[in-house]
Structures are given as structure tokens and as C-alpha cells.
Amino acid sequence: MRRIVNILKNIIPGLAIMAGVPGIFASSPTQRILDHSLPYNHCFRSVLANPALTSYSHKVGLSDINAGWSGDRLERKGFFNASAFLPMDSSSASVWGEAYYGNGYRRRDGVVESADYQFVYPYALADTVGGAMRMEDYRFSGGYGRKGRKIEWGASLSYTASLSYRNRDPRPRNVSGNLDMKAGIGYHIASSYIVAVSAAFKKYKQSSSIMFMSETGEPVVYHLTGLGMSYNRFNSLGKNTHYDGMEYAVSVDLLPGMEAGAIASAAVSRLSIDYLLKDLNNLPMSHIRHDKLCFMAGYRTRPAGNYMSAAIYGELWRRTGTENIFGDASANVYPMIASLDMFSADGCDFGIMTSAVMKTGKFALSFVADGGMLHFDSTYLSPARKLGYDVWVLRLTPSVFYHSGASLISAGLSYGRQGNYKTRSSGFEAQTGATVHDCLDRFESAAAGIYAIGVNLGYSRGISDKAAIGLSLAAMHGTAGNSLEAKITVSL
Numbered sequence: 001m002r003r004i005v006n007i008l009k010n011i012i013p014g015l016a017i018m019a020g021v022p023g024i025f026a027s028s029p030t031q032r033i034l035d036h037s038l039p040y041n042h043c044f045r046s047v048l049a050n051p052a053l054t055s056y057s058h059k060v061g062l063s064d065i066n067a068g069w070s071g072d073r074l075e076r077k078g079f080f081n082a083s084a085f086l087p088m089d090s091s092s093a094s095v096w097g098e099a100y101y102g103n104g105y106r107r108r109d110g111v112v113e114s115a116d117y118q119f120v121y122p123y124a125l126a127d128t129v130g131g132a133m134r135m136e137d138y139r140f141s142g143g144y145g146r147k148g149r150k151i152e153w154g155a156s157l158s159y160t161a162s163l164s165y166r167n168r169d170p171r172p173r174n175v176s177g178n179l180d181m182k183a184g185i186g187y188h189i190a191s192s193y194i195v196a197v198s199a200a201f202k203k204y205k206q207s208s209s210i211m212f213m214s215e216t217g218e219p220v221v222y223h224l225t226g227l228g229m230s231y232n233r234f235n236s237l238g239k240n241t242h243y244d245g246m247e248y249a250v251s252v253d254l255l256p257g258m259e260a261g262a263i264a265s266a267a268v269s270r271l272s273i274d275y276l277l278k279d280l281n282n283l284p285m286s287h288i289r290h291d292k293l294c295f296m297a298g299y300r301t302r303p304a305g306n307y308m309s310a311a312i313y314g315e316l317w318r319r320t321g322t323e324n325i326f327g328d329a330s331a332n333v334y335p336m337i338a339s340l341d342m343f344s345a346d347g348c349d350f351g352i353m354t355s356a357v358m359k360t361g362k363f364a365l366s367f368v369a370d371g372g373m374l375h376f377d378s379t380y381l382s383p384a385r386k387l388g389y390d391v392w393v394l395r396l397t398p399s400v401f402y403h404s405g406a407s408l409i410s411a412g413l414s415y416g417r418q419g420n421y422k423t424r425s426s427g428f429e430a431q432t433g434a435t436v437h438d439c440l441d442r443f444e445s446a447a448a449g450i451y452a453i454g455v456n457l458g459y460s461r462g463i464s465d466k467a468a469i470g471l472s473l474a475a476m477h478g479t480a481g482n483s484l485e486a487k488i489t490v491s492l
Contacts, residue, residue, distance in 0.1 A: 028406065028462055029460075029465075029467055029468035029491050030406060030407065030408040030468050031060075031403065032491070033062065033408055033460050033468060033470070033491050034364060034401055035058065035059055035060050036062050036085075037410065038357050038364060038401075040309075040355075040357065041057055042309070042353065042368050043263075043296075043298050043309045043310065043354070044255075044263050044265075044296070044298065044309070046251075046265045046267065046294065046296050046313075047253045047254070047255055047264075047296070048255075050186075051143050051145055051156040051198065052153050052154040052184030052185050053145070053154070053184065053186060053194065053253060054094065054143060054154060054156070055093070055145040055147060055154070056255060058085055060087070061084075061086040062084075063082075063083065063084035063085075063492040064081070064082070064083050064489055064490070064491050064492075065081075065082045065490045065492075066081050066082075066487045066488060066489035066490070067079065067080045067081075067487060067488060068485060069485070069487075070483070070485035070486075071104075071483065071484055071485075072482065072484075073481035073482070074106055074109055075104060075106045075107070077102045077104020077135065078102070078104060079100065079102040079103075080101045081098070081100045081101075082099045083097065083099075084097050092146060092148065093146045093147065094145045094146075095143070095144050095145075096142065096156075097142035097143070098140070098141045098142075099140050100137070100138065100139040101138055101139075102135070102136065102137040103135070103136050103137075105133060105135060106135055106164070108131055108132060110126075111126040111128055111130065111434055111435060111438045112125075112438070113127060113174070114126075114172075114174060114206070114208040115174035115176050115206060115208065116162075116176055119204075120206065120275075122225060122227070122343050123223070123224060123225060123275040123321065124208075124223075124224045125172070125209075125210055125221060125223065125239070126222040126438075127170050127219050127222065128219055128220070128434040131168065131170075132166070133164045133165060133166045134165055134166070134167075135162065135163070136163045136164075137160070137161070139158065139159070139160045139161075140159050141157065141158030142157060142158075143155065143156030143157070144156075149188070150187060151185065151187060152185065152186035152187075152188075152196065154183070155181075155182065155183040155184075156181075157179075157181050158179075158180045159178070159179050160177070160178040160180075161176065161178075169213055169218075170212060170219065170221070171211040172209065173207075173208075173209050173211070174207070174209075175206065176204070176205065176206035176243075177204070177205050177206075178202065178203075178204050180200065180202050181200065181202075182199070182200040184197060184198030184199075184253075186255075192256050192261065193254060193261065194256075194257060195253070196252075196253045196254075196255065197250065197252050197253075198250065199250050200247075200248070200250075200269075201249075202245075202246065202247035202249075202271070203245070204243065204244075204245035204247070205242070205243060205244055207240070207241070207242050207278075208241045208242070209239055209240040209241065210239045211239070218236070220235055220236050221235060222435055223238065223277075223285065224435060225286065225321070225323060226321055226342065226343035226378070226380050227378060227379075227380040227427075227439055228385070228433070228435045228436035228437075228438070228440070229383075229385075229435070230435055231286075231323065234277060234280070234283075234285065237277070237279065238277030238280050238285075239279060240278040241276065241277055241278060242275075243273055243274070243275060243276075244273065244274045245272060246271070246272055247269055247270065247272070248269065249268065249269035250268060251265060251266065251267035251268075252266050253265045256300075260299075260300060260301045260302040261299065261300070262298070262299050263296075263298050263299065263300060263311070264295075265294075266293075266296075267293070267294045267295075268292065268294075269292045270289070270292075271290040271291075271292075272287070272289055272290075273288040273290075274288075275287070275288070280329075280332065281332060281333055281334075283334055284324055284336070285323070285324060286322060286324065287321070287322040287324075287339075288320070288321055288322075290317065290318070291317065292315065292316070293315070293316045294313075294315045295314050295315075296311055296314075297312055298310050298311025298312065299311075306356075306359065307355075308354075308355070308356045309354065309355050310354045310355075312350075312352050312353075313349075313350070314348065314349065314350045314351075315348065315350075316347075316348045317347055317348070318344070319343075320344045321342055322339050322341050322342070323339070323340055323342045323343075324339050325337055325338040325340065340381065341381070342382070343378070343381075344378070344379050345376070345377065346376075346377055347375055347376040347377065349372060349375075351370060351371055351372020351393070352370070352371055354367075354368070355368045355369075362403055362404050363400065363402055364403070365398075366398070366399045366400075366401070367396075367397070367398045368396070368398075369394075369396050370395040371392070371395070372393055373390065374391050375388075375389075375390050376388055376390075380427075383427060384426075384427050385427030385428060386424060386425065386426045386427060387424065387425055388424035389420060389424065389443075390421055391419060391420050391421070391447060391449075392419050393418050394415075395415070396413075396414070397415075398412065398413055399411065399413075405462075406461055406463075406468075407459070407461050408458075408468075408470075409459055410456075410457070410458040411455075411457050411458075412455070412456045413453070413454070413455055414453070414456070414476070415453050416453075417451045418448075418449060418450045420447050420448060420449050423447050450478065450479035450480060451478050452476055452477070452479070452480065453477060453478060454474060454476030454477070454478075455475055456473065456474040457472065457473050457474075458470060458473075459472075460489070460491065467490065467491065467492050468490070468491045469488070469489070469490050470488070471486075471489075472485075472486070472487055473486050
């Protein structure tokens with residue numbers, strides 16, 4: 001336990017240096033909780049992800065330590081989280097950080113056994129038996145930003161690790177790690193605007209394996225390749241696999257500091273992931289390439305008192321899956337004789353975001369709205385198969401806060417709806433099999449018309465000039481089932 005506390009003190013700046021930072025406790029702890037809860041920067045998260053500009057994400061510092069439980073139809077877990085955002089006025093700098101641990105289980109979700117399927121698709125280990133899996137998640141992150149008269153700069157680092165496994169046949173074990181590094185620099189132009197650029201690098205690894213202890217036989221282990229297909233030659237071979245990926249990204253951002261004005265951002269990235277069969281001398285079965293372009297432009301009023309912001313956003317992307325063709329093995333070495341681009345998918349996401357805050361007396365009202373459309377198309381070369389859909393999405397989040405003395409009470413609603421107005425499918429006529437059914441089930445879930453409505457309640461009470469304790473509860477009901485989260489928080 002002592003070792004864990006020491007690690008947290010080193011990783012989370014707020015837990016180690018808070019007492020020595022002047023100016024952090026200029027307002028009451030519940031007032032600082034309110035300032036962080038209001039959606040001042042909801043529309044502009046992409047800009048503030050640049051570590052050179054992250055210092056502008058909040059007006060005041062806050063450190064939270066919370067623990068709780070969350071659950072939905074697929075996943076249930078307990079969690080612990082510690083985070084800090086500390087503007088250091090004396091040196092025009094800010095530090096921020098986070099440590100997270102989660103432990104729980106995930107119910108069966110189709111035939112896929114590999115972790116992070118939404119990130120590594122369409123290549124994954126799969127079987128037709130499945131079952132619930134135990135899970136552990138870890139996340140550590142931190143960053144530093146410094147303001148100058150003309151130059152802003154900052155850097156951030158984060159690491160996420162996950163472990164998932166099952167103690168009965170089939171026995172998958174997935175260990176994944178994700179390292180993100182980012183650095184940015186900004187320059188003041190005109191009277192208040194800042195133009196900044198950033199560069200980011202991601203390193204991703206996952207080891208995924210399946211074991212069987214039963215002596216009565218084993219089900220088929222599939223290597224999925226996309227749209228219900230699998231690499232038949234290696235099915236039930238190569239049960240130890242490995243993902244090795246890298247991503248590079250650059251962005252350009254425009255920010256009006258703490259003043260009113262226009263905000264804009266554009267970013268491009270390229271992700272590459274190799275899927276290797278470790279049992280077969282790290283045979284490179286396939287390769288993923290994912291290119292993405294994101295942009296955002298909007299306007300905000302001065303973030304003091306009543307406040308409004310609005311932005312348009314967009315994302316365009318394309319993913320290709322290249323499968324390698326191998327000759328006959330010699331001494332367990334398969335010579336590669338060709339490569340084919342068998343899988344491709346592309347999509348775009350466009351929308352409008354708005355947020356507003358109104359303060360009157362002891363009350364604060366906030367409203368966030370987000371609406372747009374999503375287009376998706378995917379293709380497999382042989383046998384020829386296609387799946388695609390177009391949907392519209394709407395999200396609304398009104399909230400009310402009441403702040404009196406040492407108490408802060410919050411209540412909010414959330415509503416989301418997705419509507420389908422076009423679906424495309426070909427090549428699946430008379431197709432059967434577990435992998436095909438799993439593919440179609442995932443497609444129907446993603447393309448379906450769905451809704452969700454939720455409520456959240458919170459209460460925080462200052463227990464000293466520098467600390468507050470709070471309880472919160474969030475519940476949601478919708479087409480995909482019910483979800484619940486409860487947590488207790490100590491804010492400093």
C-alpha cells in the first residue's frame with residue numbers, strides 16, 4: 001500500500017506539490033468544483049489537447065481523488081481515479097496528471113477474444129464458445145505547460161495498460177499497452193490570439209493468446225480478417241498472436257486565450273498495426289493502415305459569467321487491411337509470396353456542437369447540444385462483400401447547479417438518439433457461420449436506430465478551506481440496456 005501511495009505522489013503533481021503552490025486555493029473547494037463542472041470548453045477539446053494550450057482548459061486548479069462502481073449490459077467494474085490540474089500563477093505554468101485503476105469483468109460480446117477490437121479491427125482471435133472475462137485497467141498520465149509573453153509550450157505523456165483473461169476453456173489472455181507522447185508550441189499573434197502546432201507519437205502493443213486445458217477436444221480458433229471472413233489456412237494454428245502498432249499525428253490550433261473569439265483546429269494522423277502469429281515464427285499475417293483528418297472551427301464569448309460557444313466539426317478517415325499470402329512451410333518458416341489489400345473501410349463524421357452557461361444568484365444553468373451525421377462503408381475483396389450505413393445523431397445535456405455556502409448540489413439530464421436513414425449490404429446472401437453472424441450483429445447494432453436517456457445527481461460539501469467531499473450517482477436507460485455509476489470524491 002505504501003508503494004502505491006508513493007507512486008501516485010510521483011505521478012500526480014497535485015498530490016505531491018499542492019501545499020507548496022501559491023494561489024491555488026483562492027476560492028472555496030465547492031466553487032472550484034463548479035468551475036470545472038461547467039462546460040466552458042466543451043466545444044474546443046481538440047484545441048486544448050495540444051499540451052501548449054492545455055493550461056487554458058480551466059480557470060482554476062482542482063485535484064480529485066475518487067472511487068466508485070460502474071456497470072452496464074456488457075461491463076461491470078470498480079475503479080479508483082486520482083487527477084490534478086494545477087495552474088501555477090507564480091511561474092505562468094500549469095501541471096496536470098491522472099492515475100486510474102479499474103477491476104471487473106466483461107460479459108461475452110460476440111466471437112472476438114482479442115482486446116481493443118474497436119482499435120485493431122478487423123484482425124483478431126475469435127472462437128464460438130466465449131464467456132465472461134476478468135479485466136484490469138491501468139492508466140497514468142501527466143503534462144506540463146508554460147506560458148510566456150510570446151511563446152507557449154508544453155508536453156504530455158500517458159500510458160494505458162490492460163489485462164483480460166478467463167479461467168475456463170477457452171482461456172484467452174490479453175495484455176495490451178498504449179504509450180502516448182505529445183509536444184506542442186504556440187506563438188502569440190495580434191493582441192490575443194495564439195497559433196500553436198503539436199506533434200504526437202503513439203506506440204501500441206498487445207499479446208493475445210488462447211489456451212485449452214480440456215482433453216475432450218477444442219473448438220475452432222479463428223483469425224478474423226473482416227466482414228465475417230477468417231484466414232482459413234491458419235485457423236486453430238497460431239493461438240499466440242501479437243499486435244505491434246505506431247501512430248504519428250500533427251495538429252495546428254488557433255485559440256483566443258481567455259478572451260472571446262474564434263477557435264479552430266486541424267489534425268492529421270497515420271496509424272499502422274502489424275498482426276503477427278508468434279507460434280509461427282512471428283509470421284506477419286496482416287497489416288492495418290488508418291489515415292485520419294479532423295477539423296473544428298467555432299466561436300466563444302468571454303468565459304466569465306454568462307457564456308456561449310458553438311463549433312462545427314468533422315472527421316474523415318480511411319482504413320485498409322493488407323493480408324499476406326504464404327507458400328508452403330519449410331522448417332516452420334512460411335515464405336511470403338504476395339500481399340493483397342483485402343479489407344477497406346472509410347467514413348466521415350460531421351456535426352455542430354453548442355454549449356451555454358448562465359449564472360444567476362446561487363444558481364448556474366448549463367446546456368450542451370451536439371448533432372450531426374455519420375457515414376460508414378466497408379468492403380472485402382474476395383469473396384466480394386459490402387456493408388455500410390448513414391445515421392444521424394443528437395445529444396442533449398441540460399444541467400442545473402445550486403451553490404450555497406459550503407454546499408454544491410447538481411442535477412442533470414442526458415438524452416441521445418441515433419436514427420438510421422440508409423443501410424447498404426451485399427454479398428451476404430445465403431451466408432452462414434458464427435463469424436458471419438457476429439459480423440452482421442455488430443453491423444446491425446452500429447447502424448440501428450437507438451436512444452438513451454439518463455439522469456445524474458451530485459452533492460459536494462466543503463469540509464475545510466481546502467477540501468470537499470462529494471457523492472454522485474448517474475443512471476441511464478436505453479435501447480442498449482441500463483447503466484449505473486456511483487462514486488465518492490474528495491476534492492482538493
